[in-house]
Amino acid sequence: MSPDQSLVQVDGLSVEFGDVRAVDTVSFTLERGGALGLVGESGSGKSTVASALLGLHRDTGARVTGSVRVGGTDVGAATDAELRGLRGPVASMVFQDPLSSLDPYYAVGDQIAEVYRTHAKASRRAARARAVEVLDRVGIPDAPRRARSRPHEFSGGMRQRALIAMALACEPQLLIADEPTTALDVTVQAQILDLLHGLREETGMGLLLVTHDVGVAAESVDDVLVMRHGRVIERGGVADVLSAPRETYTRQLLSAVPRVDAVREERSADLGDVVVEADGLRREFGRGKGAFVAVDGVSLSVRSGETLGVVGESGSGKTTLGRMLVGLLEPTAGQLRHGGAEKQAKGVVPGVQMVFQDPVSSLNPRRSVGESIADPLRARGDRDEDAIRTRVRDLMTRVGLDPAHYGRYPHEFSGGQRQRVGIARALAAEPRLIVCDEPVSALDVTTQAQVTALLAELQRELGLALVFVAHDLAVVRQVSDKVAVMRRGRIVEYGSVDEVYGAPQDPYTQRLLAAVPALDPAAAHERRAARRRVAAAAREARAAGTEGAESAEGGEGGGTGKELAAA
Amino acid sequence: MSEALLASETPGTGAATAPAPASGARQFWRRLRTQRAALVAAAVVALLVLVALAAPLLTALEGQDPTSYHPGLVDSARGGVPVGSFGGMSADHWLGVEPQTGRDLFARLVHGARVSLGVAVVATVLQVAIGVAVGLASGLGGRWLDQTLSRATDVMVALPLMVLALALLAVVPSGFPRPVLVALVIGFVGWGGIAKVVRAKTISLKSLDHVAAARLSGWGGVRIARRELLPALAAPVITYAALLVPTNITVEAALSFLGVGVKPPTASWGQMLTSADVWYQAAPQYLLLPAAALFVTVLALTVLGDGVRTALDPRAASRLRIGTGRKREGAA
């Protein structure tokens, strides 16, 4: 291997699955120690490119053409033994879902040791020691003990750290990270990205980061390739591309990304009566020792024409709260009143609807979308077929669907269109209140922007009350008038958008906001430095014994958020 | 704004390559057609069903019936060995005669097909009906109903089908037509597995968002079960039922082999095998024909059942091709 060779050289790479061309003549190079981001929406072929670097398409029925050289090895022409030698020592891969990517039956340390022993002539004992060493390196506290734990005993962020440790075990020249933070909460995401950055500085390895999130790329790479439909649309330095995109698609993509610091369009505060009012709502699951409080004493109220954003990380109880508001779940305790009524609401109430997260499971695959939209009409007793069809067609037009598609089935629609069908179905019942449970989290950013715009427009026109439940702080900021930040079943901060985002009072809110990736690499760099200072301070404090040994999650993300917010 | 939005909607978002559950039946046939083994099996099964249906016609064509004794065709001095070569094969008796009784073997074989297939089909229909009812009620009902029915299901699953069916056949009234009785007993005993499958599937379906949406629309439980749940249960139920049929054929044959299932003079393959070992030298076809009939029937039904499963669950099928990344070890 000559030293002047690039770490990765991809030339005219195409990958076809049957008739589908997932990757279309993609070429790029990555120098030693460089960091390259592959950015694109779903179906852009970015992950397929990443797999091709390790020859993972071999024997799967995919047709791979073009040349791929990684660390001097021609991946297409390599023998199986050569390929195995490439995987690990030259290039290691970190996958999206850290839980399913580790074998549930073996201890994490043993799995890392196995990978190490595959490539290095080492004794079992030495391999295990190596596993502990890399686990410690990625910031897993008490690594010798934790190495004996199995993946399910780790939290999401710890699992991703363990996967990264596995990648480090063989000291690769290249780390390929395929959506490494997509399954993680935003605070954990920031920690993992910081870790990757630190490792790169330390070991000098190259990084190929595959992500749909422009912000994640902005924080982590030097150069970026924007992909769409299997092709490279735009390439260049990350700062250049993000600040001055040349291609229309890149501009569209960037303008669709919701930002916590963007100028908000003025929302007309034309508020009506209170539509729903909750007082001390509480919900427990299970009984006795196994009981778990999902929502713990939540009080809120929403007026017509108003949007309440409920934001929180996974496990914060926001979905449970949403389901209680529409009557799909009964509260264990507390009061829930609809439309200013004195009476406590019980079960499903008319006039309250929901838009669901998953565009696949929220529509019955065996019924036409028209029939799904007509469901609330028929349920309330409408019998006039013509009137029902006319109304459904109107609704379809209203949400931006072609009314001629009445008889089509859900699988014939894209994710965004299916979400529109769900919105039309919710509107059919002429509701006062719609609770949207993560309505855009399964969608690509450009589609996301369209769906949130539609919701806002409908609200203005119909004077609806909306509760918008989401994990994405930027999206919530964009659509809401008021925001409730939830953590562990409680609302930790509640107020107008400007109050909560402009001057967060609660440390958790501050931490959340600090963790949101910025689109500006320079700003990202500054914030990273700030996070580091906080982490270092926290470590010192812990060393001084003023604070108990916290988990990596709480420990690194913790500390004074004020400084972070200021950065 | 709608036009503009439609135009800019990225087509890549909702993979339009997803399987089409809407045109379910057509999809199913298309997928089944691509499996050669399943097609051959389907043809064999169709032939068997035809033979079973046309059994009286076929025997009339031969000029025999399955129950008449022909004492003249067996050598009572040698213990009832069929007279003549090849177990008494002749133009009158195409496949020879039964040892000892001299009953026509061809007639008994084709009438045996009636019993085998008939019992298996009736038993399967019963098992599916009971299993779906219990599973649905268990999955949709309250805690107590679910607990009770789940326990009952556990009991049915815990007891080996053969043991319970055999034991039950001891206490059923003897006046009933025996094949009907065997079908009823197998049907009432073997529904545990399907009830479990239906319950699990119901519970997972129940938590899907489109069911929640139907609730929010204001529909009641019965309508939701019928519109949202039952259609989705069809695929797993059909898959399971397709594999129950061959099992039931084996169980019927086994019970009859043990002498407690279908009894003479009614012809049944299992019962024909009861005493076949004694006669294998003199009349090998008396052993081989019912054995082969059983083998071919169960094999064809099993292959067809596998084919149905593959056609209904394409994920399982594609798993065999994509993502398993077999290595060419030889090249190394």
Add this chain to the structure above:
Amino acid sequence: MTATLSASVATKARGSLGGLLGGGFTGFVLRRVLGALVTLFVLSVVIYAVFYVAPGDVAQITCGPRCSPAQVQQVSDQLRLDDPLYTRYLDFLRGIVVGHDYSTGTGVLHCDAPCLGLSYQTDQQVTELILNKVPVTGSLALGAMVLWLILGVGTGVLSAWRRGRATERILTGVTLAGTATPVFVIGLILMILVCGQLQWLPFPQYVPFTDDPQQWAWNLLLPWVSLALIEAAKYARLTRASMLETLAEDHVRTFRAYGVKERSIVGRHALRGALAPVIALSANDFGSMFGGALLTETLFGLPGLGRELVHAVRVVDLPVVVGMVMVTGFFVVLANAVADVLYAVADRRVVLS
């Protein structure tokens, strides 16, 4: 995100019984044992009710079609069929716990705990009858089980490893043929060939292990092989399907992406995950053996539990039939519970779900 969300919702919505007994491993074991006990109770009620409230007239069926009304009445008295069902059932339960005394016209017959009643035909204690037959069925079952587990799991693993190649196609064909063959057909043919035509082995005849271990094995060889061949086919199909499923999982992809050898992936990572259904089936089959290997025993004339049951059914000896069905159910439930707990020891994740 989606996955994490739904997973956390699932953990939250854990069963209420779980809450009552507490989480963790002890709670899991307690729950499992309690569940097994409830199932056993339901099992005994269902069996008792089914057999004594059968559609036909029990006394008439037991006595036979040619019995006079007086004879039928006598049977009815002896089986105490005129008493209410629940008192008879409670009596039956008490018999299991403390034993039972039966008065026959001439004297008192004692039945020791656990008493499952007396044979109607021979007045022998059902428990004793069953215990006498256990060695025969046990000899048959244990030998066959070892064979079929090795053969079946081995074949399944091999065909999953060699998927897409000639080896797999041949193995799949053979196992398919195996599942389509009833054990009495393969047994018959083997017996005719090996014992009849070739005379390599004697026609099987049970010799107790304690009498002559060599003869014991020699005589059981053919029943073992016949039973194992058929069962192995079932296990091979299950293992293969289960293996293919785990081979498609994400963590297998991880190890491929790290250059781990296919042999290690199949043998370590895929097999480990694929074993759960195989263990569950083994437990079920083990328990079922207490109903006897009905067909194998009948075919080869081995005097085990299965042949006893067939005999009892033929002569309508109801107490024996009911007793044997209950014992079978008991052992299946027991074996399943033990398997579940053992499995949870090996894989604590089970406890969480």
